[in-house]
Amino acid sequence: MSLEHILLGQLRQPSTGYELGKEFDDGAGHFWPAERSQIYPTLKKLEQKGWLTCSEQPSERGPRRKVYATTDAGFEELRKWLTEGPQIGRERLAYIAQVYYLGALDDFEAGLAMIRKMQARWRQSLALFEHIERAVVEESGDWQDLEPCDFFPRASLGTGLHLMRAKLAWCDETIQRLETRVGSAAATPAQEND
Amino acid sequence: MSLEHILLGQLRQPSTGYELGKEFDDGAGHFWPAERSQIYPTLKKLEQKGWLTCSEQPSERGPRRKVYATTDAGFEELRKWLTEGPQIGRERLAYIAQVYYLGALDDFEAGLAMIRKMQARWRQSLALFEHIERAVVEESGDWQDLEPCDFFPRASLGTGLHLMRAKLAWCDETIQRLETRVGSAAATPAQEND
DNA sequence: CAGATCATGTAATGCGTTACATGATTTC
DNA sequence: GAAATCATGTAACGCATTACATGATCTG
Known part of the structure; x- marks a missing residue:
């Protein structure tokens, strides 16, 4: 559309x-x-x-x-x-679906592996967004001085940052909960990239 | 896919x-x-x-x-x-696009109106998710007791909650910044629903 | 018998992805 | 002359949306 x-x-x-x-x-x-x-x-x-x-x-x-x-x-x-109004409400979020159906594997460890991979990807994205933010701030200074044509792109970068941090906070929380569930040998670090 | x-x-x-x-x-x-x-x-x-x-x-x-x-x-x-790996990275988020391009209108007030509408929608969603969460907690109790088939759906609800709260935090922050920019008569409350 | 609910579909259209085709110009 | 970059596309396919078609059963 x-x-x-x-x-x-x-x-x-x-x-x-x-x-x-x-x-x-x-x-x-x-x-x-x-x-x-x-x-x-x-x-x-x-x-x-x-x-x-x-x-x-x-x-x-x-x-x-x-x-x-x-x-x-x-x-x-x-x-x-x-x-005419915000375009909200028909987004397809496959990763939430993956979390939702992980239970089908009946295996906390498999779920933990999946979520660690998400965490790794989102950390990369967050680092990228933060890098972009630093560059933008350096170039065009503080919010007070921005014209609309600079204000709104920067605000949209803000959404991205908020969203990424929320995803990572959820990962931390969920990984912690999962680690108390899988026995001891749960130290497999996540790796993979885009 | x-x-x-x-x-x-x-x-x-x-x-x-x-x-x-x-x-x-x-x-x-x-x-x-x-x-x-x-x-x-x-x-x-x-x-x-x-x-x-x-x-x-x-x-x-x-x-x-x-x-x-x-x-x-x-x-x-x-x-x-x-x-096989998280399905991340090709989501289309029209509302971020709308924020990004709002600058084209060269009008802080129009942008403010848009973001207030987003806020109203997301508040509804958050209320719904919180309602669902209360029902789920009441029905199946604490995290420690959950089997995978209950744990992961509940965890995915958690993503939704984190995401909504992040969006609303961003709205608050951005609306505040915008209100210092539009003159005085900026008290038009947002209304609209799904 | 009118309307709600149960139940399964088809057709047309539009949006998005993948793979492939073409060819000019510049750089090494 | 090979490789990179500039530049525009087509074709086939798959996924999603909208609108429409069909008909049974139950409730009032």
Whole structure:
């Protein structure tokens, strides 16, 4: 329902599918992953709807590029999406499902292993977010001085941080409870990465 | 990638598509919403894969029902899903996107309105989760006494609680920051529901 | 007999993923 | 000339949503 809106949001400056694709690797990709194979056709669809215009331009380095820019109608659609109400309540969270059904294995140790792996992954994410936060704070200073265009991206980073810390707090709590349940040899450290 | 696994997890007891559909309204639906129109064909697919068996039975009240049960192969698939690693990292969180792009409106007040609506929704969810928790604690007592089949569902409820509280803490923090930014007439209370 | 509840589906459409195709330019 | 980077796509498939179809049984 929404790559369209993400792209409208991302296109504050005119840009190409290729560049937008790269932006998904770090920023927007954290809350809305997308592949270029989906981005290109979606841009075309947005153009057909009249929400973007496209101008072809030669590139200095490589083949011709299509530069897209938002139209008034496109901005209006973005505005609607940002005022009509929060998009909440249909998220699919596979990791919660995994925790929920872990009981089927009837094995605390297997569950403990799973949750330690989650902990390891989320620690990495938290470290990354904290790194980004430090960089952002250094660059644009304190909350009081921020314009909306800097305030809200920073606020969204804040959600990420709060969420990660909550997940890790839950991991700590749950791992502790599990460790009292599995016998003694429960010192297998978690390892694995993205 | 995963309604199949959710259904395998849900089918600890033999059950019908209709009943499974109802279960999604409260329990599993919180982390994995699904419609019956998707559940029925998916059950059929799982049967074809040999992960479920199906036996048709007359119903006391209404038409004949198809009762599905997990096979050994089905359980093996569930086991694999629960041990192969956490399903983390491709979640699409539209509400974070909305916060991120709110800057496009260049209007702190509009952002404040949006975040207050989020707060209202999440307060409802938190109240619901806390209600469920009280019921569960009353029914099955303290953590120490729980078997895996009760422990892990309860732990997953814990994630939900931690997550909701984190979201609300972020709302409080962000609303406060925004209130110092919008002038004086910023007392519009949030209202709206699911 | 009207309406609620039980019960199972199909069809059309849309969104997302994976794999593959193409080709220009720059750097080593 | 091989590899990296720039740049745009298509095709096949799978998963999810929406809307609609069908019909039995029970309750008032």
